[in-house]
Amino acid sequence: MYSFPSKPPIPIYPSERNEAAQTKPFTITQSEGALVYEEDLLIPHRKAYYLLVFVKQNQGRHWVDMKSYERKNRTLYFTAPHQILVKEAPTPFWGTYLTFTNEFLTLQQHAALRELPLIQNPHNGHELLLSDADWSFVEEMLAKLTAEYQRPGEWQHRMLTAYLTLLLTYLSRLYTEQFTGGQPSADQLLLKTYLARIEESFRELHEVSAYAALLHISAGHLSEVVKAQSGRPASKHIHERLVLEARRLLFYTSLSLKEIAFDLGFAEASYFNRFFKRETGATPAEYRAAIREMYQ
CATH class of the missing domain: 1.10.10.60 (Homeodomain-like)
Structure with a gap:
């Protein structure tokens, strides 16, 4: 049974912060079966960032804007800051979380990312089904992003941008095939x-x-x-x-x-x-x- 909150505001959860208490514009986190229990995720909320959840293995149900989704393996779930989310229960999760903020997208080097169908999401989609070949490509890109994310240095930001651009462009092509089936006029x-x-x-x-x-x-x-x-x-x-x-x-x-x-x-x-x-x-x-x- 869904439990309605007694407090009226819908909380907005910020992205992670670094040791200097600064908001991280981009994060990537892998989970190998962790039982993520965060009580605040079990009430309706918004996230102050874009969230891409690559589900390798997970069971359960969550809601996005009053629509329920039974989670599927080898599937991408993506949300934007304006959407309202709520999970029904914590369950073990295998996969990868990828987040980035609006500020990240406003950077000049990321201007092209803002125009991608996956980010624009004109069909208000949330679930992107991936074939075996798609999942293999996604896993390869996520591995490269994770390696660069853990390797600070002069070239880190450029490498992250390059891999992220490739990944989001690939996913945007899948998005247009799944939701529209063609190039826009x-x-x-x-x-x-x-x-x-x-x-x-x-x-x-x-x-x-x-x-x-x-x-x-x-x-x-x-x-x-x-x-x-x-x-x-x-x-x-x-x-x-x-x-x-x-x-x-x-x-x-x-x-x-x-x-x-x-x-x-x-x-x-x-x-x-x-x-x-x-x-x-x-x-x-x-x-x-x-x-x-x-x-x-």
Whole structure:
């Protein structure tokens, strides 16, 4: 049975720190059957970094944004800082954890990494299935990354960047094959950029025209391209992102409806109630009661 937290905020867990108490921009950790028990992972939380978990062998179930995953062997699980995670129970784990921060991706030498499909994750994926050949390649790259990570020196950062670029590029190709099946066109790239801007600004910007201004194009052109590429109006994508975040907060926290409304940029709770009812068919209070009854 899922246990709902009594405290309203969703904690954000920072990445590891070095001996000088500085945040590590990149880490790689291997586990050979360790029973990782961290109580704070058993409550809903976000991580302040990108996490790639290469599962060699592990059993159990975890949740990402209200969707459950039964863990599979020889599989990659990946999450971004905005997603909400929770594990159901600690289980022995064989595999590798790889993390890097937003600050790591903003470095000039990592600019190309920010544009990779695995990092952009336009399909909000989490589980990437790997063939035997894929797993062999991944294990080889992880071994090289681990060796360099444990070898400080003048060339360490460049070598880590080179191996990480190769690994993430390879995984991004698999991502496109599993989730899209092709290379993006110019209009598809515009859709991806639009969705990325929504992810950055959905709390502050609720109108298509505001995003068109950010992208330096007309609202009409943006609406036309988004509708053609996604089959849905441009405004619908904004509304869906607001609804997703509202559902997260209604499910995972005890924030009042007024607090959630203000967090999502609504001037009045009544506006939020009408918006949520229009988009989902239920009021926020009705949704919270129904979803919690389901998981009691």
